[in-house]
Amino acid sequence: MPSLTLPYAEPYNPAPPPTEELDYVDLPVLDFSKTSTPKGWATLAEIAKNAMATQGFLTVINHGYTAAQTKRMFDIANIPFDHVPPEEKGRYVSNMKETGSYQGYKLPQLFHIENGVYDRKEQYSINFDVEKRSHPEALRPFLPEIEAFGKFCHFHIVHPILKLLAQGLQLPEETFVDMHDYNAVGESSIRFIKYYTRPEEEEIKTKNVWLKGHTDIGSVSVLFSQPVAGLQILSPEGHWQWARYVPNGLVINIGDMLQFLSNGFYKATVHRVVQPPPSQGGLARLGLFFFSMPDDSIVLRPVQGSPVLEKMRKEKIPSHEDNEGENAAPTAEMWRKARTASYGFVDLKKEGNVETEVINGIVVKHYN
Template sequence: MPVPAPELGSFSFVPETKENLDWADLVTLDFSLLGTPEGRAQLVATLVRAVREDGFFYVKNFGISQERVNRQFALGKRFYELPLEEKLKYVPEGLDNGKFNGYIPAGRRILDETSGLRDRVEMYNIPKFDGYFPHEHPALIEEHIAEIEEFAKSLDSEVLEPLHRLLAVALELPEDTFLQLHKYEKKSEDHLRYMKYTKYSPEENLKLGRIWGRGHTDLGTFTLLFRQPVAALQIRHHTTGAWKWVKPQDGTLTVNTCDALSFLTGGFVKSTVHRVAAPPKDQEHVDRLGLLYFQRPNNDVKLATVSASPVLQREGLTQNEFERTGNPVPTMEGASLACMLCALAPKWTFAKQKWQRTKNIVSTDPAFQTAQILPGWNEKVYA
């Protein structure tokens, strides 16, 4: 049940764009079908199409009311109204080395070298409520922490758990296969995020080529993006390389599949490249507020292919990039026992986070865009 909490005030979404954008044709998983064998079979087939072809899809009827979602948007809005000096008290120690829980200020990355324009993205990351992370927040967040915890945990039980069960069935594995790798009570780097993109002027958007954040993949398992109508998210088709806009859909959340899940499935699940573009001109005058949840495998999970899957065996997908190249297979966060004494123990999360958080980098620098994250994995340029 939702936790009673102090009044937050209302949150008003801006009108949707009226521009005729090239929208991606994404499938929708309707969780109301989970209650019957026939419905579950339909969802399994739909999920396979989603993770193989697009890597992005919608979920609806997932048991979390729009009112509860709107309260989180309202909380995020109020957080970003706090004075900057207050938010800066919560910048994580070790941000330059990949730490990310807390407040990440805007302006760390140069988007256009000629003009010197920097990113205007602020993030506030709230770690998982599993007992492993300190929760030190501004008073505004502390006043609502019970509600935030209930909301975050409901995403795990109402959205992520069904997805993991469906994926296991799709791969002809025991239904709890992926649940065992994502136990909520075990330490992992899951986090809820309030994210704000402050607008640029029309002239600044032209200098940026109308791109605010270049193409990238997420490092974890699933990313959940809650509907907000400022169009900016674009995804890159795996085969054609074409960029399409992701349309906000009423009563849904948008899900994308990420690197760790691609590693675990030998590439069967596509980790989809996406970017943030300047909003269309009829929405260019507003800031963009995001509400997201990032799921990652438990920290001790080795990112090796679940090669026992008969489906992966038939597809010839029994090794991921690390396994094929003979490089050490990283665990999600720490080193595997075999590499505990290695000087460069493979740690996927913080290796990629450190790259993402590189300060004062020019985002178009080819050396940055193709940097080696770990032996066996280099980033790629996504034009």
């Protein structure tokens, strides 16, 4: 009989929230405790539809993953950074530019931010299939828990959101869920990220930006809220606002792929990471994420049969379906490989505070 004792993980003790009165964004809230009744579900569908059609972000509470489970996952998330020697990390680095995949380590000092300053972000990404590749020795005892975490996020967080968003387009609830098969070939992943502090001269050169404003590649991104401030969201009015810490809450946003599938109705909203406020100065920022993507074979053209999207098409919103030849709608695999291989590696065209590149005929913007 297998042991019920979990392997020891050194506790990760999060910092207290910032004391400053920051300009926080007011995100709509999805209370998953209301999903059990038709009335509650209908209410949540309307909230999700309006949130993702305007801000592209929302908060989820009462999602079923306990505070103790979340604390345990943050303990595990810190292991690849603080408990793996540098020489061992080097053996598990992802070759993003060649493979178009984030699986494995992305080490600091790789992405250029501005004025010769490179990022101080370290991350470790793990596929649904935790056995898809090998992992550092310190992380191996925790793979069953990591796999269970990914499965929970997929079925109990992402799937309900996809159903709510399909309902918002007056489509069958399973429309987007069917594009996210747990057993299909794809690149959905658990990701641990740690931002390290930088010298003051680098903060000045980058205007305190740690990660440029960008949209996510996939369909639904799940961030487990943590107290060190840094995430900022670009409002529809063009203002950067801070994301508020919600104990055991989730910050959810839409990525490129769902924007394409919804013909732009659901917004892949621009967000960035900046230096924490003074009350949290000198603190590293540990993040726990789940990035969901459609199956690799899904073609990223607008879904059919939605009365909401049919009305939009009359307004002629540009999408991949307007392109032909090499710029025709890509598959999910093509898009995530192209964006992953280019991010931080290609020269961007500067237009004021916006830097652009063209991928599959679509202009991709980065904000500094």
